[in-house]
Each structure stands twice: as C-alpha cells, then as structure tokens.
Amino acid sequence: MDAFNTLTVIRMVSYLCEKLEEAGLTLRLLGPGRELEMIYKGARPDRIAPQKIFRDDALATSAELLDAFWLVALDRYGPAIFQACRGIDLGDRSLADHLTTDGGLYVPGNQWENNPIPEVRAAAAWRLHGVGCYFGETWFRPESDDVPGFRGKGISDLILRLAMGTAFCRHEARFMFGFCEQALAVRGIPIQYGHYQCYPHGATWTRPDGTQDDVWLTFTAASDFGDLFGGFARDRYIPQHT
Structure with a gap:
C-alpha cells in the first residue's frame, strides 16, 4: 500500500475508535501479561x-513469529469483546510451509495434548508470502437478561476491521488470515468480517x-x-484524497 492508502487506514482506525466509544465501549x-x-480468565x-x-x-x-496483541473492548459490565492477532514474517517461505513446520501452534482451542502438524491442502496457502497477521480468539460476551451482548448488532464488523487496521499499521502486513469451520464459511461469515477469500481444507489436524x-x-x-480499507472509508464518508 502507498502512503495515501496508509493514511486511509489511519483515518479508518480513528473513525472506528470513535464509533465504538459512542457505543459505550472502552478500547x-x-x-501478553x-x-x-x-x-x-x-x-x-x-x-x-x-x-x-x-x-x-x-x-x-518459531523464528517466524512477530509480537502478538489483543484488542479488548470493555463496558461497565466488564470485558465485552476481544480479538487476538499475531504477526508472522515468512520471508520467502509460504504460509503452507510455515503451517507444515509450526502448525501445531494454531491447533484449535487448547484441549490438545500435543502439537500435531496439520495437513494443508488449500492451494492458496502456497501463494501467501512475506509479512502476515493471524487472527484468532474472537470472543463476544454472551447476552443475558442482566448483561447486554454485542453480537449481531454491527459491532463485530467494526471490531474486526479495527483489528485489521491496527495489524496493518503495526506490522505492515501484506495479508491477514484465520481459520473457520465449514458451517460458518459456507454462510459467508468470514466475508462479513473482512476475510474476502475462503478455501476448504486450509488445515486438518488429526488426533491420536x-x-x-x-x-x-x-x-x-x-x-x-x-x-x-478504502471502500470502508468511502462508505463511512471519511474524507478521501482526490
């Protein structure tokens, strides 16, 4: 991205922070700490x-990992949303190469007893190189009679894009990636969150x-x-360079 588009990302991040604060969230x-x-917990x-x-x-x-950060949104009831991101610098290696050596770190959840290496069958994983950012641990507080939730109210779209904008500004990432269950992928959920490309068999972990x-x-x-970034800015009427 050139300097103009970088400025667009900065404007978008500022706009999203304002909107989330208007919704009663502190960012x-x-x-880690x-x-x-x-x-x-x-x-x-x-x-x-x-x-x-x-x-x-x-x-x-893994020598290819960069620092991690957590975007946390809180309200008067406590933690409401969080999103974790980890930068990676693959150099000339592909994402598939990275996953076939360090893929045990990405194993879903934390109930696995070991770090199994996944099988990677998605051809797109071999085309991704350079600096990227992994997104995981996406969590929205469940709604109850006493405590409001934010899922399905448009806030998730803002949070995920804010996290992507932050990842770009922090690492100058050339791609953002994650993993998704098939039931969510076929419904187009990743696209709503800014992950525009989805491929089956991205990673397959096998238990004993x-x-x-x-x-x-x-x-x-x-x-x-x-x-x-640019389309989001235009939709929200953020001033654009002409």
Missing part, C-alpha cells in the same frame, strides 16, 4: 488458557484417536486492501 490494546490474563472461565499461538512461549518455538479438525483457510490479501 484497550494489550500484549498479567492484565490480559486476568481479563481472559474472567471472560472465558471455560478455557484453561489462550490458543497456543498467542502465548508468550510461542516466540521461542483418528478424529479431525478440518477447517477452512480465510484471508484478505494485499490486493483486497483497497476494498477493505
């Missing part, structure tokens, strides 16, 4: 720890008992950034 950008640990008592790719010790496992987690690869490449 925090956190790295005690504060994040307390927020995570309070929001996700069903989880022992975050996904392996977002833990401190992941950096010692033979059961599998077979997920789709979802991503937005540099060629999509004009639509992701």
Whole structure:
C-alpha cells in the first residue's frame, strides 16, 4: 500500500475508535501479561488458557513469529469483546510451509495434548508470502437478561476491521488470515468480517484417536486492501484524497 492508502487506514482506525466509544465501549490494546490474563480468565472461565499461538512461549518455538496483541473492548459490565492477532514474517517461505513446520501452534482451542502438524491442502496457502497477521480468539460476551451482548448488532464488523487496521499499521502486513469451520464459511461469515477469500481444507489436524479438525483457510490479501480499507472509508464518508 502507498502512503495515501496508509493514511486511509489511519483515518479508518480513528473513525472506528470513535464509533465504538459512542457505543459505550472502552478500547484497550494489550500484549501478553498479567492484565490480559486476568481479563481472559474472567471472560472465558471455560478455557484453561489462550490458543497456543498467542502465548508468550510461542516466540521461542518459531523464528517466524512477530509480537502478538489483543484488542479488548470493555463496558461497565466488564470485558465485552476481544480479538487476538499475531504477526508472522515468512520471508520467502509460504504460509503452507510455515503451517507444515509450526502448525501445531494454531491447533484449535487448547484441549490438545500435543502439537500435531496439520495437513494443508488449500492451494492458496502456497501463494501467501512475506509479512502476515493471524487472527484468532474472537470472543463476544454472551447476552443475558442482566448483561447486554454485542453480537449481531454491527459491532463485530467494526471490531474486526479495527483489528485489521491496527495489524496493518503495526506490522505492515501484506495479508491477514484465520481459520473457520465449514458451517460458518459456507454462510459467508468470514466475508462479513473482512476475510474476502475462503478455501476448504486450509488445515486438518488429526488426533491420536483418528478424529479431525478440518477447517477452512480465510484471508484478505494485499490486493483486497483497497476494498477493505478504502471502500470502508468511502462508505463511512471519511474524507478521501482526490
């Protein structure tokens, strides 16, 4: 992206922060540490720890990993939304190469006893190179009679794009990627969140008992950034260079 488009991303990030604050949310950008640990445990008592790719010790496992950050939105009831992102610098290697050596870090959830290497059958994974950013641990607080939720109210779209804009400004990422279950992929959910390309068999992890987690690869490449960032800015009437 050139300087003009970088400026567009900065404008978009500023606009999204304002809109989320108008919705009653306070935004925090956190790295791994005690504060994040307390927020995570309070929001996700069903989880022992975050996904392996977002833990401190992941950096010692793979030389291709960059720093991780968590975008956390809080309201007067506590944590409302969070989104985790991890930068990677593949150099001349492809995303598929990375996954076939370090894919155990991306294993879904945290209930696996080991770090199995996935099988990667999506051809698109071999075409992604350079600096990217992985998105995972997307969480929205469940709605109850006493505590409001934010899913399905347009906030998720803002949060995910804010995270992507932050990832671009932080790492100058050339692609953003994640994994998605087939049931969500066929409904077009990744596209709503800014992942414009979806491919089946992005990664398949096999447990010792033979059961599998077979997920789709979802991503937005540099060629999509004009639509992701510039189009969003035009739709929201953010001033554009002419």
